[in-house]
Amino acid sequence: MPAHIIDGKALAEKLRGEIASDVSTFTNESGVTPHLAAVLVGEDPASAVYVRNKERACANVGIGSTLHRLPAETTQAELLELIGQLNANDSVHGILVQLPLPAQIEEKAVLDAVSALKDVDAFHPENVGLIVQGRPRFLPCTPCGVQQMLIHHGVQTAGAHAVVIGRSEIVGKPLVNMLMQKGEAANATVTVCHSRTRDLNDITRQADILIAAIGLPLFVKADMVKPGAAVIDVGINRLEGKLVGDVDFDQVCEVAGAISPVPGGVGPMTITMLLRNTLTAATLLRKTS
Numbered sequence: 001m002p003a004h005i006i007d008g009k010a011l012a013e014k015l016r017g018e019i020a021s022d023v024s025t026f027t028n029e030s031g032v033t034p035h036l037a038a039v040l041v042g043e044d045p046a047s048a049v050y051v052r053n054k055e056r057a058c059a060n061v062g063i064g065s066t067l068h069r070l071p072a073e074t075t076q077a078e079l080l081e082l083i084g085q086l087n088a089n090d091s092v093h094g095i096l097v098q099l100p101l102p103a104q105i106e107e108k109a110v111l112d113a114v115s116a117l118k119d120v121d122a123f124h125p126e127n128v129g130l131i132v133q134g135r136p137r138f139l140p141c142t143p144c145g146v147q148q149m150l151i152h153h154g155v156q157t158a159g160a161h162a163v164v165i166g167r168s169e170i171v172g173k174p175l176v177n178m179l180m181q182k183g184e185a186a187n188a189t190v191t192v193c194h195s196r197t198r199d200l201n202d203i204t205r206q207a208d209i210l211i212a213a214i215g216l217p218l219f220v221k222a223d224m225v226k227p228g229a230a231v232i233d234v235g236i237n238r239l240e241g242k243l244v245g246d247v248d249f250d251q252v253c254e255v256a257g258a259i260s261p262v263p264g265g266v267g268p269m270t271i272t273m274l275l276r277n278t279l280t281a282a283t284l285l286r287k288t289s
Contacts (some may be wrong), residue, residue, distance in 0.1 A: 003256040006153045006232070008145070012268035015148070019275050020061040026279060027062065034282035035064040036094040036120065036274075037086050041079060041105065042072035047098045054096070057271045063278055066092075076105045080113050087115040093282040094120035096274070099170075117285060120277040123169070131174055134181045137284070138277045143175035145269025146211060146232050147185035153258060155209060155230045158187040163204055165220070165246070166213035167194045171234055175211065200224075210256075212246035220247040228257035234266050 027033050036058055040051050051067060058065040068082060079101075086092050095118045101107050111119075116126040122140040130136050139147075150157060162179050166172035172192060179188040188209065193200055204210055204224040212220045213234035225231060235246030245262030253259050260266060 003231070003253045004153070004258040005253075006149050006155075006230070006258050006260040006265065008149055008260055008265040008267065008269045009263075011149060011152050012272040015269075015272050016057070016061055016275065019272070019279060023062040023279055026283065030286055032282060032286060033062070033064045034093050034278050035066070035091055036096060036278045037066050037068065037089075037092045038096045038098060039068045039070065039079070039082065039086075040098045041070045041074050042102050044100070047100070051098055054271055054274060057275060058278070061275055063275060072102050074102070074105070076109065079105060079110055083110065083113045087113075087118065090285075092118065093285050094118055094274075094278040096121060117288070118281055120274060120281055122174070122277070128174070132177050134183075138280060139178065139273065140170065140174045141273040141277065142171050142213075142234060142266060142270045143178050144273040144276075145266055146175060146234065147178060148273070149232065149260060149266070149269060150209070150230070151185045153230075155258060157185050157209065160188050160208040161191065161206055162188040162209040162211065163191045163193060163207035164211045164213065165193045165200075165204065166211075166215075166234070167192055168213065171213040175213070214246050216246055217244050218246070218248040220252060222248070222251040222255045225252050225255045227255055229255075230258040231256045232260050232266065233262050236262060236267060 038051050040047060055065045086095050095114045097110055111123045116124045119127050122138040127137055164172055164176050176190050176192045179186055180190045191203060193203055201224050205226050207226055207229055209230045211232045215235055217237035217239045231247055231252055233245035233247040237244050243263050
């Protein structure tokens with residue numbers, strides 16, 4: 001029997017309706033419109049599409065947005081100066097620096113420079129530390145989107161064996177920490193796999209919940225999946241002119257109990273969680289001002 005489809009697009013639309021209502025209430029009560037500033041350095045086509053989608057999503061829920069486009073030859077000092085200006089601007093509540101950055105710019109230095117109170121991607125060391133301690137200010141957008149998909153599709157995580165393939169700072173590491181915490185969509189027994197993992201297939205076949213986040217198209221095959229497992233595909237890859245995930249969907253959907261597609265899975269949820277974080281940032285900054 002084919003797997004149940006975990007439809008991230010439909011869930012994102014539902015949650016954005018709730019966020020739009022919350023934004024309206026916040027704006028009416030405070031007179032403040034939540035505002036996201038996005039910084040795009042260079043002309044990477046994929047990054048430009050992502051930023052455009054984020055701008056459109058902001059507009060649809062009543063969040064203001066400003067895009068700062070910088071040329072590819074921008075120096076690190078110039079970018080840090082802009083971030084300093086955005087940090088000091090009280091009308092800006094969230095700051096998003098679109099990755100990847102050009103080679104001459106040190107990514108960590110830039111992400112560390114964003115005010116922790118405006119760090120709606122939750123990349124700042126202070127915010128990462130709060131996540132690890134189980135008291136997050138913001139939750140990183142993609143891992144949080146994954147958790148919401150598990151919640152709304154009734155995937156039980158408490159006591160389950162969750163296997164995460166990938167240890168990136170953006171998805172793998174924070175998701176592992178979030179799944180092992182106490183709370184909703186958590187309390188799992190978590191294994192993280194990566195490029196040095198031995199006997200990978202043996203480990204993935206033990207997973208009640210398998211999450212692929214490695215950036216390798218169609219990497220996860222049916223023989224890597226436990227029958228009935230929930231499979232979340234975080235990957236977005238372009239292969240022969242079309243978008244595919246890290247999971248071989250056509251194969252795995254015949255084995256898994258539930259599976260998220262690409263496109264239409266985690267991607268829309270990532271942007272939705274960014275909207276929620278921007279509203280949270282506006283709320284926090286209002287309290288501290």
